[in-house]
Amino acid sequence: MARITASVYTSHVPAIGAALDLGKTGEPYWQKVFAGYEFSKQWMKENKPDVVFLVYNDHATAFSLELIPTFAIGTAAEFQPADEGWGPRPVPVVKGHPQLASHIAQSVIQDDFDLTIVNRMDVDHGLTVPMSLMCGQVDEWPCPVIPFAVNVVQYPVPAGRRCFALGQAIRRAVESYDEPLKVQIWGTGGMSHQLQGSRAGLINREWDNAFLDRLIADPAGLSQMPHIEYVREAGSEGIELVMWLIARGAMADVAGGARPRVAHRFYHVPASNTAVGHLILENA
C-alpha cells in the first residue's frame, strides 16, 4: 500500500529560479533565501520519496483563457519546463507517474471531486522552483512528480475548505494504491504578496506567521477562512495559499492519526515581491 510520508510547503517565486539559473545564489540578498533550504535539501536526500505529488498553480502558462480547469492532474509520462517568456528554465524534464496519477484521478473523481485530466502540459515556475529549492541544481530530478495545477488566476478560485477536503480525498486515493510507494505531497505558492496596482509589494509578516501556526496546529479551522481575508490581508496573489491546504488535508492527523512532526520551518522577507514561507511536516 502506498502512503503519504510527509508534506512540504514552500513559496514558488520565479525570481528564485532566475537567481539559481543565473548563478546569483552567492549574493547576500539571495543567500538569506537559500539558507532556509539548506536543511531541506539534506532532508530530501535522507527522505527520498518514490513520488512527489506537487500542488501548484499554472501562471497563465499551460492554460490560457480558453480553458480554465479548477483542478488539473497531470497523468502524462513527462512534462516539459515551460518558456514563460524569458526562455525555458535550464532544469530537467519532469518525469510523471502515469499509473499512480491515473489511480488518484479515478479515486478522487469517484470521491466527488471533478478533476481535469491532463496529458499534455508544460510546467512553469510554480512547479520547477519548488523542485529546485528542495533538490538543488541536478541533472535529473530524484523522483517522478505528479503535477496538480489549481486555478488561482481567474476568479472564482476554490475555497480553502474544498482544498482541505480534496487533500483528504487524495490521501485516501494514495492509500488505496497497491504498490508500497512513499509519496510526499507538496503545497506551493504564497506567502503574502501582491503583484499589481498601487498596493504592489504588500507583505503581512504577522498574518503569514499566524497562517503557518494554524496550518500546523489547526488546519481544519484555517480551512474555513474565506477568500476575502487572504486577498485583503495577504495581497491579491496571497490567495495562492489555499493550495497549502490541499497538502495539509492529506496528512494522517486529519483522518484521526498522529499529529505530524514539524521537521523544518522558515520565513523570510523578501524574495523579489514576496514573503517566502516554508514548512516540512512528517507523518509519524
Added chain:
Amino acid sequence: MALHKPYIDIPGTTIFDAEQSRKGYWLNQFCFSLMKAENRARFKANERAYLDEWPMTEEQKQAVLARDLNRCIAAGGNIYFLARIGATDGKSFQQMAGSMTGMSEEEYRDMMVAGGRSIEGNRYLGEDGNAQPQHQPQGSGAAKGGRA
C-alpha cells in the same frame, strides 16, 4: 443576480474575475502568444502591426505600447498574462510590479528589502495607507506630478 464582489473595497487592487476576464480576453490572449519566441520576435519587430492582428480595443493597444500596466489591468489584463510583455522586454516581476506604484526601481526594491509594504491603512478604501488613491503616485512618481 450580479456577481458577488466582496473585494471591491480593497485599495489599489483589481481582482481578475469573470467581468475583467471578458473585458480583457483578447489583451490576455495576445500576451499569451508571447510565450513563443517567434511571436516575441515578430512583436518586437513591429509592435503596432502585431497588436493589430488581435481584436483588441484601441485603449488596450495603447496601454500595451505605453507599457502602462495599470492601464492594462484597468482594460481587463491579468498580471500573469501581462508578465509576458515584461518578459519580452527583459524585465523582472519586481520591475513590473514596482512600475505600477510610481516608485523608481530603487525605491521599490528598498521598500521590499525593508520588509515590504505595510498592511496598515491598506486593508480598506477610505483608510490612510500608502496604497490609497489619495496617495498616488508614490515615491519619485509623486514628485513628477503624474501617474506612473
